[in-house]
Amino acid sequence: MRAVPSFRRLPRAVREQQMLDAAVRVFSRRGFHAASVDEIAEAAGISKPMVYAYLGTKEELFIACLDREGVRLMEAVAAAAGEDLAPDEQLWRGLRAFFGFVAAHRDGWTVLYRQARGQEPFAGVLAQLRARMAELVSGMLARASAAAGLEARVDEVATTGYALVGAAEALADWVVEHPDEEPDVTATRLMNVVWMGAGALLRGEGWRQRA
Amino acid sequence: MRAVPSFRRLPRAVREQQMLDAAVRVFSRRGFHAASVDEIAEAAGISKPMVYAYLGTKEELFIACLDREGVRLMEAVAAAAGEDLAPDEQLWRGLRAFFGFVAAHRDGWTVLYRQARGQEPFAGVLAQLRARMAELVSGMLARASAAAGLEARVDEVATTGYALVGAAEALADWVVEHPDEEPDVTATRLMNVVWMGAGALLRGEGWRQRA
Amino acid sequence: MRAVPSFRRLPRAVREQQMLDAAVRVFSRRGFHAASVDEIAEAAGISKPMVYAYLGTKEELFIACLDREGVRLMEAVAAAAGEDLAPDEQLWRGLRAFFGFVAAHRDGWTVLYRQARGQEPFAGVLAQLRARMAELVSGMLARASAAAGLEARVDEVATTGYALVGAAEALADWVVEHPDEEPDVTATRLMNVVWMGAGALLRGEGWRQRA
Amino acid sequence: MRAVPSFRRLPRAVREQQMLDAAVRVFSRRGFHAASVDEIAEAAGISKPMVYAYLGTKEELFIACLDREGVRLMEAVAAAAGEDLAPDEQLWRGLRAFFGFVAAHRDGWTVLYRQARGQEPFAGVLAQLRARMAELVSGMLARASAAAGLEARVDEVATTGYALVGAAEALADWVVEHPDEEPDVTATRLMNVVWMGAGALLRGEGWRQRA
DNA sequence: TATGAATGAGCCTTCATTCAT
DNA sequence: AATGAATGAAGGCTCATTCAT
Numbered sequence: 069m070r071a072v073p074s075f076r077r078l079p080r081a082v083r084e085q086q087m088l089d090a091a092v093r094v095f096s097r098r099g100f101h102a103a104s105v106d107e108i109a110e111a112a113g114i115s116k117p118m119v120y121a122y123l124g125t126k127e128e129l130f131i132a133c134l135d136r137e138g139v140r141l142m143e144a145v146a147a148a149a150g151e152d153l154a155p156d157e158q159l160w161r162g163l164r165a166f167f168g169f170v171a172a173h174r175d176g177w178t179v180l181y182r183q184a185r186g187q188e189p190f191a192g193v194l195a196q197l198r199a200r201m202a203e204l205v206s207g208m209l210a211r212a213s214a215a216a217g218l219e220a221r222v223d224e225v226a227t228t229g230y231a232l233v234g235a236a237e238a239l240a241d242w243v244v245e246h247p248d249e250e251p252d253v254t255a256t257r258l259m260n261v262v263w264m265g266a267g268a269l270l271r272g273e274g275w276r277q278r279a
Numbered sequence: 280m281r282a283v284p285s286f287r288r289l290p291r292a293v294r295e296q297q298m299l300d301a302a303v304r305v306f307s308r309r310g311f312h313a314a315s316v317d318e319i320a321e322a323a324g325i326s327k328p329m330v331y332a333y334l335g336t337k338e339e340l341f342i343a344c345l346d347r348e349g350v351r352l353m354e355a356v357a358a359a360a361g362e363d364l365a366p367d368e369q370l371w372r373g374l375r376a377f378f379g380f381v382a383a384h385r386d387g388w389t390v391l392y393r394q395a396r397g398q399e400p401f402a403g404v405l406a407q408l409r410a411r412m413a414e415l416v417s418g419m420l421a422r423a424s425a426a427a428g429l430e431a432r433v434d435e436v437a438t439t440g441y442a443l444v445g446a447a448e449a450l451a452d453w454v455v456e457h458p459d460e461e462p463d464v465t466a467t468r469l470m471n472v473v474w475m476g477a478g479a480l481l482r483g484e485g486w487r488q489r490a
Numbered sequence: 491m492r493a494v495p496s497f498r499r500l501p502r503a504v505r506e507q508q509m510l511d512a513a514v515r516v517f518s519r520r521g522f523h524a525a526s527v528d529e530i531a532e533a534a535g536i537s538k539p540m541v542y543a544y545l546g547t548k549e550e551l552f553i554a555c556l557d558r559e560g561v562r563l564m565e566a567v568a569a570a571a572g573e574d575l576a577p578d579e580q581l582w583r584g585l586r587a588f589f590g591f592v593a594a595h596r597d598g599w600t601v602l603y604r605q606a607r608g609q610e611p612f613a614g615v616l617a618q619l620r621a622r623m624a625e626l627v628s629g630m631l632a633r634a635s636a637a638a639g640l641e642a643r644v645d646e647v648a649t650t651g652y653a654l655v656g657a658a659e660a661l662a663d664w665v666v667e668h669p670d671e672e673p674d675v676t677a678t679r680l681m682n683v684v685w686m687g688a689g690a691l692l693r694g695e696g697w698r699q700r701a
Numbered sequence: 702m703r704a705v706p707s708f709r710r711l712p713r714a715v716r717e718q719q720m721l722d723a724a725v726r727v728f729s730r731r732g733f734h735a736a737s738v739d740e741i742a743e744a745a746g747i748s749k750p751m752v753y754a755y756l757g758t759k760e761e762l763f764i765a766c767l768d769r770e771g772v773r774l775m776e777a778v779a780a781a782a783g784e785d786l787a788p789d790e791q792l793w794r795g796l797r798a799f800f801g802f803v804a805a806h807r808d809g810w811t812v813l814y815r816q817a818r819g820q821e822p823f824a825g826v827l828a829q830l831r832a833r834m835a836e837l838v839s840g841m842l843a844r845a846s847a848a849a850g851l852e853a854r855v856d857e858v859a860t861t862g863y864a865l866v867g868a869a870e871a872l873a874d875w876v877v878e879h880p881d882e883e884p885d886v887t888a889t890r891l892m893n894v895v896w897m898g899a900g901a902l903l904r905g906e907g908w909r910q911r912a
Numbered sequence: 913t914a915t916g917a918a919t920g921a922g923c924c925t926t927c928a929t930t931c932a933t
Numbered sequence: 934a935a936t937g938a939a940t941g942a943a944g945g946c947t948c949a950t951t952c953a954t
Contacts, residue, residue, distance in 0.1 A: 077917055077953065099398050101312030104944060115919045120946065178397075186393035187310055227468040230453055231446040238409075238445020239438070257438040265476025316928060326936045328930080337928065521820055523734030527949060537915045539951080548949065604819035609732050613815070620871075649872070649890040656871020657864040664863055679860040687898025710932065710938055737923060748940045753925065 084122050087112045091123075092133045096175035100130055100183050100190070131193060134184055137176035138197045144169045146204065155212035156263055156275070159205070163236060163255035170240040171251060177244065181237055202229035232262050295333050298323045302334075303344045307386035311341055311398050342404060345395055348387035349408045355380045357415065366423035367474055367486070370416070374447060374466035381451040382462060388455065392448060413440035443473050506544055509534045513545075514555045518597035522552055522609050553615060556606055559598035560619045566591045568626065577634035578685055578697070581627070585658060585677035592662040593673060599666065603659060624651035654684050717755050720745045724756075725766045729808035733763055733816050733823070764826060767817055770809035771830045777802045779837065788845035789908070792838070793892050796869060800884035803873040810877065814870055835862035865895050 078086075090112035094103045105126050109116040123129045148165030149158045170177045180197070184190040206229035213225065239258055243249050259275045289297075301323035305314045316337050320327040334340045359376030360369040381388045391408070395401040417440035424436065450469055454460050470486045500508075512534035516525045527548055531538040545551045570587030571580040592599045602619070606612040628651035635647065661680055665671050681697045711719075723745035727736045738759050742749040756762045781798030782791040803810045813830070817823040839862035846858065872891055876882050892908045 080916080083917085099312075101310070102398075105946085106944075116945090117919060117947075118917080121918085126945065182397035182402075186389070186397055191393075227450070228472050230449050231469055231472045234449020234452075235442040235446040238441050238448065241445075242441055254438075257435060258442055260435060261439050261442045261473060261476075263476050265472075265474050265479055268476055268479070315926085327928090328936060329934085331929070332935085521734070523732075526947085538949090539915060540913090542950070543914085600819075604824075608811075608815035608819055609735075646890060646893060649887075650894050652871050652875050653868040653891055653894045656874075657868040659871065660863050660867020661860070663867075679857060680864055682857060683861050683864045683898075684894060685898050687894075687896050687901055690898055690901070713937080716938085738925085739923080747938095749924090750926080750940060751938080754939085759924065 080122060083112075083114065083118065087114070087119055087123055087129075088133055088136055091129055092137065092175045092179050095130060095133060095183060096178040100126075100187050105129075127189075130179075130183075130190060133176075133179055134190060134193045137173065137180050138193070140173070140176065141166075141169050141180070142197065142200060145201070149204070149208070155208055156259070158208055159263065160255055160259050162204070163258055164251050166236055167240065167243055167251035167254045170243055171247070171249075174244055177240060181240070198233055202226070202233050205229040205232050228262075232258075235262065291333065294325070294329070298325070298330060298334055298340075299344055299347055302340055303348065303386050303390055306341060306344060306394060307389040311394050311401070316340075338400075341390075341395075341401060344387075344390055345401060345404045348384065348391050349404070351384070351387065352377070352380050352391070353408065353411060356412070360415070360419070366419055367470070369419050370443075370474065371466055371470050373415070374469055375462050377447055378451065378454055378462035378465045381454055382458065382460075385455055388451060392451070409441075409444055413437070413444045416440040416443050439473075443469075446473060502544065505536070505540070509536070509541060509545055509551075510555055510558055513551055514559065514597050514601055517552060517555060517605060518600040522605050522612070527551075549611075552601075552606075552612060555598075555601055556612060556615050559595065559602050560615070562595070562598070563588070563591050563602070564619065564622060567623070571626070571630070577630055578681070580630055581654075581685065582677055582681050584626070585680055586673050588658055589662065589665055589673035589676045592665055593669065593671075596666055599662060603662070620652075620655055624648070624655045627651040627654050650684075654680075657684060713755060716745075716747065716751065720747070720752055720756055720762075721766055721769055724762055725770065725808045725812050728763060728766060728816060729811040733759075733820050738762075760822075763812075763816075763823060766809075766812055767823060767826045770806065770813050771826070773806070773809065774799070774802050774813070775830065775833060778834070782837070782841070788841055789892070789896055791841055792896065793888055795837070796888035796891055797884050799869055800873065800876055800887045803876055804880070804882075804884060807877055810873060814873070831866055835859070835866050838862040838865050861895075865891075868895060 087108070091108045094108045094111050097103075098107070105116055105119055108129070109119050112119070119129065123132050144165050145162050149162035153161070180194060184194040206225050209225050209228060235258060239254055243251075243254055256275070263275045298319070302319050305319045305322050308314075309318070316327055316330060319340070320330050323330070330340065334343055356373050356376050360373035364372070391405060395405040417436050420436050420439060446469060450465055454462075454465055467486070474486045509530070513525075513530050516530045516533050519525075520529070527538055527541060530551070531541050534541070541551065545554055567584050567587045571584035575583070602616060606616040628647050631647050631650060657680060661676055665673075665676055678697070686697045720741070724741045727741045727744050730736075731740070738749055738752055741762070742752050745752070752762065756765055777798050778795050782795035786794070813827060817827040839858050842858050842861055868891060872887055876884075876887055889908070896908045
C-alpha cells in the first residue's frame with residue numbers, strides 16, 4: 069500500500085550524496101576549519117554521527133568533496149574538448165566547459181580551488197587535479213605543434229599549460245563574482261589573450277571561432 | 280646609570296616587525312586557523328599578551344601581515360615597471376620583479392595567496408590587491424593601445440589584466456616549489472604565452488627582450 | 491519441508507553462549523569501557539540489536555560474563571577440593587584447580603579479576619566471589635582446626651582465607667604472563683609459603699605432597 | 702599591605718598538587734574511563750583548561766597520579782623496614798607501614814591497585830611498582846636465608862615475594878572496607894600466615910613481635 | 913528473527929582572549 | 934612594560950541505544 073518510501077530512512081548511497089551536497093555548500097561558505105561538522109550535518113538534514121558513520125573524519129569528508137567535484141570538473145572539460153578538432157577549437161570548447169562548470173557549481177569550485185589550495189593536506193589532491201588539467205592542455209598543444217611540423221619545445225609547452233590553467237582560474241574567480249557573464253564570452257576573451265597574445269591584441273587582431 | 284639599553288626592552292616599532300615576521304612565518308606554515316597565537320608568540324620570543332597589546336586580535340594580526348606583504352609586493356612590482364619604457368618591456372620587468380619577490384618571500388607569498396584566498400574575511404583584502412595589480416597591467420596595456428592609435432577595447436584589456444595576473448600566480452606557485460628557477464626565465468616564459476600567444480608559439484615565434 | 495536447520499537460525503541458548511564467548515574475549519582485551527558493543531557484536535558474528543535483544547544492556551552483558559566465568563571457576567575449585575581429604579591436600583588440590591582454570595581461561599580470568607575489580611558496579615559481584623572463595627578456605631581450615639582439638643581462632647582463620655586468596659590471585663596474574671608454568675608447580679610453591687610459612691622455608695623445610 | 706595572597710591565583714606547584722589530589726579522589730571513585738576531566742577540574746576548584754595546561758592529557762594525568770601515589774607508598778614501606786633488623790621484624794614493620802598507608806590513603810590505593818591493574822597502558826606502571834615491592838621482600842628473604850647459612854632457593858624466594866605482595870594487597874582491600882582495623886593487627890595476622898604458615902597456625906603456634 | 917539506519921548525549925581537547933600581578 | 938594564571942566557548946569524535954523495515 070505504501071508506494072512512497074518514508075522520507076526519514078534513506079539508503080546509504082542517497083544519504084551520502086545529500087551529505088556531500090551539504091558539505092560542499094558549507095565548506096565553500098565557511099572554509100574548512102571554520103566549518104563545523106555540526107553545521108554540515110544540519111544542512112544535510114541528518115545527525116552528526118551519520119556523517120562520521122558514512123564519510124569518516126572531517127578531513128576525509130573534505131577529501132570526498134574534493135574528489136567528487138574534481139572528477140565532475142575534469143569529466144566536463146575532457147568531454148567538451150573532443151578529439152578530432154583543431155587545437156584552438158579544442159581549447160575554446162574546453163574553456164567554455166570549464167567556465168560553464170564554474171558558473172553552475174560555484175560551491176564546488178570554491179571548495180576545490182579556494183579552500184584546498186592553501187590547506188594541507190588537501191593541496192596535494194588539488195595539485196593532482198591541476199596537473200592533469202595542465203597536461204590536458206599541454207598535450208593538446210604538443211600535438212598541434214607536431215602536426216605543424218615544428219620541434220616541440222617541451223618546457224615552453226608545459227609552461228603554457230600551467231599559465232593557461234592559472235589564467236583560467238583567475239577568470240573563474242572573476243566569473244563567480246559576475247554571475248551574468250556568459251561562459252562563451254569569458255572563454256573567447258581568454259582565447260584572445262592566450263592564443264593570439266597581447267601583442268596581437270594591440271595590433272587590433274583577435275581570435276574568432278570559425279564558422 | 281644604564282648606558283647600554285637592555286635587549287629586552289625594544290622600541291615598539293621594532294617589536295611589531297618581529298611579531299609580524301614570526302606571524303607570517305607561522306601563518307604560512309600552518310594556515311590561519313591551525314596557527315595558534317601561542318605558537319606565534321613563542322616564535323616571536325615574547326609572551327602572548329604582548330601580541331594582543333601590540334597588534335590586536337588574531338584576525339587583526341593576520342590582516343596586518345596581509346597588508347605588510349601586500350604593500351611590499353606592490354611596491355616591488357610598481358618600482359620595477361618604470362614609466363617610460365615600451366609596454367612589453369614594462370610588463371617583462373614587472374613580471375621579473377614579481378617572481379623575484381615570490382622567490383625571496385616565500386612565506387609572505389603563501390600567506391597572501393594561498394591562505395587569504397579562501398578564508399573570509401581576508402579574501403576581500405587579497406581581492407583588492409589583485410585588483411590593483413590587474414589595473415596596473417590593464418592601464419599599461421590601455422596606454423600602449425592608445426599610443427598605437429587603436430580604440431581601446433576596454434573589457435578585453437581588463438580581462439587581459441586579470442588573466443595575466445592569474446597566470447602569474449599559477450607560475451608563482453610553481454616557482455615556490457622549484458627554488459632554483461631564475462625569475463628572468465620564468466618571466467620570459469610567461470611573456471611568450473601572454474604577449475605572443477600560443478598561436479604564435481605554434482608558428483615558431485617567440486618573444487625576446489630587445490638588446 | 492526444511493529438514494536441515496539453517497545455520498543462521500540457532501536456538502537462543504546457543505546464540506547466547508556465542509555472544510558471551512565473544513564478549514568475554516573483547517572485554518578481556520579492551521576493558522569494559524573501551525570495549526564497544528559494536529565490536530562485540532562483530533566478534534559474535536551477529537548484528538548489534540541482537541545483543542540487546544538477548545542479553546540486554548552493555549552493563550548487563552558484562553555482568554552475565556562475570557557470572558558465567560565466576561560460576562565456572564568456583565565449580566572447578568570446589569569440585570577439585572574433595573570432602574574427605576586432609577586439609578593441606580584439599581588446599582593443594584583446590585589451588586591446582588584454580589591455577590589450571592586460570593591457565594585455561596585467560597580471558598575469563600582477566601575479565602573477572604583485572605576488569606571487574608576496579609569498576610563499579612561490578613566490584614560487588616567480584617567481591618562476592620572472592621568472599622565465597624575465602625569462606626571455602628576458611629571453612630576448611632576451621633574444620634581442620636576443630637579436628638585437631640584446637641580452639642578455632644575465628645578471626646585469624648578468616649584472615650588466613652583472605653590472605654591465601656589474595657596470594658593466589660597474585661600468582662595467577664603471574665601465571666597469565668608465563669603460559670608454560672605448570673599448575674602443579676605453582677600450587678606447590680604457594681603451599682610452601684602459606685602452609686609452611688616463610689620461617690620454615692628459611693629453616694630449610696618445605697611442603698611435599700604425601701605419596 | 703596585602704599580607705595574604707589572593708586565593709584565586711596560585712603558583713603552579715600548588716595548583717598541580719590540588720589537581721592531583723582531586724584527580725586521585727575522582728579516579729578512585731569513578732574509575733579512569735568513567736571519570737570526566739570536567740569533574741576533576743571542578744573538584745580541584747579550577748577550570749578544565751588548567752588541567753590540560755599543567756598536567757596534560759587525561760591519560761598523562763592518571764599516570765601522574767599513579768607516580769605520585771606509588772612513590773609515596775614505596776617510600777613509606779622502605780623507610781619503615783630499617784636495615785639492621787631481623788628479617789621477620791623488617792617484614793612486620795614493612796607490612797605495618799603498608800597497611801598504615803592504605804588506611805591513610807584509601808583513594809591513592811584504589812587508584813593504584815584497583816584501577817591501574819586492569820587498564821592498559823597503566824598496568825605497566827603498576828607492574829613496575831609491584832615488582833619493586835616484591836624485590837624488596839625477596840631481597841630481604843634472600844639475605845636472611847644466606848645469613849642462616851642456607852642455599853637460597855631463588856625461585857621459591859621470588860615466588861614468596863610475589864605471593865606475599867598479593868596477600869598483602871588482598872588484606873589491603875579488606876582494610877579499606879573495615880576502616881577501624883588497626884594496621885598493627887592486620888600486619889600481625891599476615892605475619893602469622895606468611896611467616897609461620899597455616900600448618901603452624903593449626904598447631905596452635907603463632908608469630909609474636911619480640912620484646 | 914534480524915538488521916541497516918539513525919540519534920541524543922557526552923567527553924576529550926584546544927584556543928582566543930583577558931586579568932592580576 | 935611584561936607575563937603567568939585562568940577561563941568561556943566550541944568543536945571533533947564516539948558510543949550506547951533504539952526504530953522501522
